[in-house]
Amino acid sequence: MAPILNIKNLDKAYGPVEILKDINVAIEPGDFLVLVGPSGCGKSTLLNCIAGLEPITGGSIEIGGRDMTNVSPKDRDIAMVFQSYALYPTMSVAKNITFGMKVRGVDQATQEQKLHEVAQQLQIEQYLNRRPSQLSGGQRQRVAIGRALVRDPKLFLFDEPLSNLDAKLRVEMRSEIKKLHHKLGATMVYVTHDQIEAMTLATKIVVLKGGVVQQIGSPSEIYNRPANLFVADFMGSPAMNLIPAKARRNGSGTRIEIDREGGAPVVLHDTHAGDLPEDIILGLRPEDIAEAGFRAGEDVQEAECLIDMVEPAGADTYVVSRLGGTSMTARLHAETSAHPGESMTLAFDLGKVSYFSPESGQRLN
Structure with a gap:
């Protein structure tokens, strides 16, 4: 046509x-x-x-x-x-x-x-x-x-x-x-x-x-x-989380390391990432980050995060934490028990992740 x-x-x-x-x-x-x-x-x-x-x-x-x-x-x-x-x-x-x-x-x-x-x-x-x-x-x-x-x-x-x-x-x-x-x-x-x-x-x-x-x-x-x-x-409201990270290839996939203030880095394992440069920007939508136990699957990775802010929004609650000096927003269920200043285990769906080059800004995967 x-x-x-x-x-x-x-x-x-x-x-x-x-x-x-x-x-x-x-x-x-x-x-x-x-x-x-x-x-x-x-x-x-x-x-x-x-x-x-x-x-x-x-x-x-x-x-x-x-x-x-x-x-x-x-x-x-x-x-x-x-x-x-x-x-x-x-x-x-x-x-x-x-x-x-x-x-x-x-x-x-x-x-x-x-x-x-x-x-x-x-x-x-x-x-x-x-x-x-x-x-x-x-x-x-x-x-x-x-x-x-x-x-x-x-x-x-x-x-x-x-x-x-x-x-x-x-x-x-x-x-x-x-x-x-x-x-x-x-x-x-x-x-x-x-x-x-x-x-x-x-x-x-x-x-x-x-x-x-x-x-x-x-x-x-x-x-x-x-x-x-x-x-x-x-494109997206709230916007996609864009977090500086390090990618290190290992035998079972790729180890993704995200700096955390005052503690050891958050470590995620992505089995589908393929070849990535060492310095990357990890992109994940707020709805692809859930409270532990509310998201399951082979691509789901869990990590402990310190909560900065909780924003009730009716059917959803937006929970803001900080990784690597960057604010990260998760869209959780309305009845979440998250409280500012407390730690919470969050589940990251790496099946939905995007990787970008910090230099060019272009998508890598």
Whole structure:
């Protein structure tokens, strides 16, 4: 199947300042691509380049098999939902949604039909005669999405559409957008700095830092096998534990030594690590560290740890200890007996471990 969007060797610069560097991304029809990264990483600039709102410095952009590199935005067969909603304040909801069709000369009957379909999908039928000022933030966002839906484009582009909403409404709208994607089977490109949004919405994620692609993959690949230290730290809440350690090969596998303040090092034995350099960064998600007795298996190793802090979080309790001068967070069950200042035996699931190079930051296993 040919990609619906194919970005090849894309560069974007403002004078001597490089914003995007050698971007290569391709997505299939029906994909939900999320561009994620910290502020200033270039994700919104990349979206604007796809839309044609920003000219590119080098490379090419194909949409639906056609080279759109130098094609104007109106001829790219895209629809965009902006962070600021960008609704016409003097027009009713109905007119905001149908305005684009009217400008393109779509007949009145088709306008009414599409308006009715979209209003039903987004559950905004009762708001069609209101103006944007009479709507809540979530309702305005639905109207902005409705205006895009009536286009029936090859590509939907979303530029941080939920960032103006409160936390509860963000979760609700996120679910609505995901349902909409499943129902329509549409191809979407979505920009966010929120890694939870990225993980829950995407079929494919592009992680950006400083205008450079760090990793492209499914949410599962990005989360479970981060390509480097940046992705490991950025994707996940709480973040992956990243602990300096020493690796020493022995007959039965690899001995992993982690310094411990005021005592002998924590020693773990990994039978699947393979060849590792002596100096490594050990990466383990908080949920892969459990209280002794709550995790079993051939890859589970136990070690005594001194607890620094206990943070109840409803269904889970986050327990923070310190290894090698680095804080380590474990996600334990709500009824844990952990107390600050006391020692506790924790179980480390080395079947889920990631190893990184301290020098390059790249994944080793």
